[in-house]
Amino acid sequence: MTIAIVGAGMGGLMLARTLHLHGLHAVVYEREPSRDARGQGGMLDIHSGQQALREAGLFDRFLTIARREGQDMRLLEPDGTLLLQEDTPDDAPMLRPEVDRADLRALLLDSLPGGTVRWGHAYESAADGVLHFADGRSAPYDLLVGADGANSRVRALLTDARPEHLGQNAVEIGIPDIDRTHPELAAMVGRGNYWVLGDGKSLSAQRNGDGRVRIGLSFYHTGEDWFATSGIPFDDPAAARARLLELFAGWDARFTALIAACDDTIVPRSLTTLPVGLTWPSNPGVTLVGDAAHLMPAVGEGANQALLDGAVLGRALAAHPQDFATAVKEYETEMFERTGAAARMSARMQEMLMAPDAAERLLAFFQPR
Structure with a gap:
């Protein structure tokens, strides 16, 4: 049974890692020509996603690249008024450490067997169990997982929703x-x-x-x-x-x-952003993880939910290796509930940022911490 993952981001790579740990093979198709083809962006605040890293056997290595001091916070107003300063003690728990996105991606890539990621494969379309790529190549699949980000092309196989x-x-x-x-x-x-x-x-x-x-x-x-x-x-x-x-x-x-x-x-x-609480009718041959499934405001949830998506879907497929329909439905039921709650929280945070008194609202939000 062939599992094809489109996109070598956090969700797709975590899924491939989880499947590998359970003895299941997947192929990740990535449009970029190599792992170093472009910069991967800035720092990520990894909190709930730590659970996925633990289950993947990568948590100890994650701690070597995570920055405890990245939990520091300074909040100010445009006139220079300091509203909040939180400095993280050297022995503070790593509840929300920062990690460089490129380092975390490299950690996931290095945890996979050679050849798992097929670089230079730009997804074009899929039909009748065959993936078609922009350069004319094709590949078979039994399950297609869209991990291709905010502007996912795989998403169109499941829903008309657009960011x-x-x-x-x-x-x-x-x-x-x-x-x-x-x-x-x-x-x-x-x-x-x-x-x-x-x-x-x-x-x-x-x-x-x-x-x-x-x-x-x-x-x-x-x-x-x-x-x-x-x-x-x-x-x-x-x-x-x-x-x-x-x-x-x-x-x-x-x-x-x-x-x-x-x-x-x-x-x-x-x-x-995608609509809060987006769902779709389950399709045994296609599903989505990460931003492809639940693009949210950039307030610290996206990467964490993507890591959890990969872990949860991987576990479901390992539990039902010959029954993708059951595995996909089990995953989507959990994912819709979990990411719906995260999306609602992210929307509330976005409302704070857009409010006229945004600084005061954020101060009230962070002070209890």
Whole structure:
């Protein structure tokens, strides 16, 4: 029985690892030409997903790449007022450690037998138990698992639902080797999460494992066409920095200094989400994991739910290796309930971020912790 996984993200790789532990073989088809073809993004807050890593026999190795100090939190207002500062003790439990997405992906990839991931296979379509790829190649399957992210093409086999714009657009910038190049800004950002909210915008800064600080500049209550009208010339980094500084005029000079210090990697991101509580009629030959199944606002749940998806589906398939229909239905029943609750929580957090008094609401949310 052939299990084909489309997409080598967290959910797809965790599924392949779980199946491997149970003696079941799967093939992961990934459109990227190699594991190092592109950067994998920033840091992940891994909390509930730790359970999946334990079950996969990867938790001890995860602890070697996780950053306890990534749990630090600083929350400020645009005028520089510090609302909250949480510094993690050296002996604090690793409840929500940060881990570099690239490191976690490498951990999962290295846990799989050679040849499990077939690079350079861009999924085009599937029909009658055959996968078709963009370059004309094909491959058979008995079960197809779409792990192909927010803009999943496999999703269309199960539902007409499509991601909808969240009313938030973001610009990602960064400062490389910040401890050496801008030690004063490094000290300001600290070791973990640095948030400034107000005026319908936010600035978030976060250290990466390679010494780079990734900075997200978010603009709330903006539409899908906002980048076209924002006046940010993304093809001219110096002019883009200047325009971003204009958009944050009036903010404390320490915050605008982060923008001024960024390098030439300036990336627009239009944020979308799938409907909260999305479900579909069970199909014994196709299912979804991760963002393909339940794309949520980027508030810390996506990667965790994807890891859990892979573990839960893998266990179900191991329990019913000759009955994919039962395994898929068992997985989807659990997944719909679990991720529906996570999506509702994420939507509430997104509402806080978009509120006029976002900083005060987040302060009230975090203080009991």
